[in-house]
Amino acid sequence: MANTPYPESYYAASANAAPPRPALQGDVETDVCVIGAGYTGLSSALFLLENGFKVTVLEAAKVGFGASGRNGGQIVNSYSRDIDVIERSVGPKQAQLLGQMAFEGGRIIRERVAKYNIQCDLKDGGVFAAITAKQMGHLESQKRLWERFGHTQLELLDQKRIREVVGCDQYVGGMLDMSGGHIHPLNLALGEAAAVESLGGTIYEQSPAIRIERGANPVVHTPEGKVRAKFIIVAGNAYLGNLVPELAAKSMPCGTQVITTEPLGDALAKSLLPQDYCVEDCNYLLDYYRLTGDKRLVFGGGVVYGARDPANIEAIIRPKMLKAFPQLKDVKIDYAWTGNFLLTLSRLPQVGRLGDNIYYSQGCSGHGVTYTHLAGKVLAEALRGQAERFDAFADLPHYPFPGGQLLRTPFAALGAWYYGLRDKFGY
Secondary structure (H helix, E strand, O other): OOOOOOOOOHHHHOOOOOOOOOOOOEEEEEEEEEEOOOHHHHHHHHHHHHOOOOEEEEOOOOOOOOHHHOOOOEEOOOOOOOHHHHHHHHOHHHHHHHHHHOOHHHHHHHHHHHHOOOOOOOEEEEEEEEOOHHHHHHHHHHHHHHHHOOOOOEEEEOHHHHHHHOOOOOOOEEEEEEEEEEOOHHHHHHHHHHHHHHOOOEEEOOOOOOEEEOOOOOEEEEOOEEEEEEEEEEOOHHHOOOOOHHHHOOOEEEEEEEEEEOOOOHHHHHHHOOOOOEEEEOOOOOEEEEEOOOOOEEEEEEEEEOOOOOOOHHHHHHHHHHHHOHHHOOOOEEEEEEEEEEEOOOOOOEEEEEOOOEEEEEOOOOOHHHHHHHHHHHHHHHHOOOOHHHHHHHOOOOOOOOOHHHHHHHHHHHHHHHHHHHHHHOO
């Protein structure tokens, strides 16, 4: 049977020790079968186990293999489309409920880290950096919007103040969110997997779901076994493939690229990010960066539509890094990798139920670290019969990409080109 290892990345190279987990062989029965051992699946499993469910998790490769173990490691609040956009689309009542949940994912992460003693280099503080006066105006509006929904840990930064927290002269200002922050993403996933197992949950690795037999007691088939369950949670996101065709039609895997420098040393690292906050800029095609626990710079950006792996990731991302920090021109890049996230046309997550017993959440559209942890709680609530918050997400409108799967990639790339031009010329 194929054994899929982690891709080469800084996170895989610095991952905490984890026990070997077997592939599923034979038949098992469970209350809930979770497909995917990333954040959505692990968060769901934890909340369900804490509420007395028997849970089995199937992972096609290894815990955190996909976006959960490859992302920029930033705890960013809200959704890829903010609450005001949701409000215009669905009205104030549904938006109020979604707005109340927009800042919950970060709290869940911190609760998990504390409760289960997860070692993942958790640091507080995230900066949204404005390159233009128009972007700064947007941040001012965003602060008012978030405060309307009870989120008050925010500080607007003028040009002088932002240079105290980011050693880069290309920003005119920004906003600091102290409930934001950053983590070692793979170690967070591994810690959550250990928590799942500590509560009696079972995780099978190298066990891809290849077919779902739907019905009153659905069955998930793997190459060498099957799981019979009362409920199924589909949590594969960009790595789900065509297992559930009706989900694949309304989403598109996209790749983002990340590089990591050699260790910079205390003095150089502190000159870049004196308070050790993470940063993302306000461009549509944004750049993001932060320091690791051993004082490397993780820098990411760029989107490849259709999830192809670029031939030379460093050639794409290093110029972006040097534009922000030209003092790193002689610094060696130790790691470069790509990972996929799942984009929806609305850029809002897709949540729902197929039949009576197959639940799903997907399509974080680049805002997955916090949202996935909230999604796990919301899915667990729905399985317990508390569906109000689940329904608030499930009722969001979603549409297939124009032209279907054949044309969705060129259409999305054309849209990104347009917004890239707007970023470049400051519109």
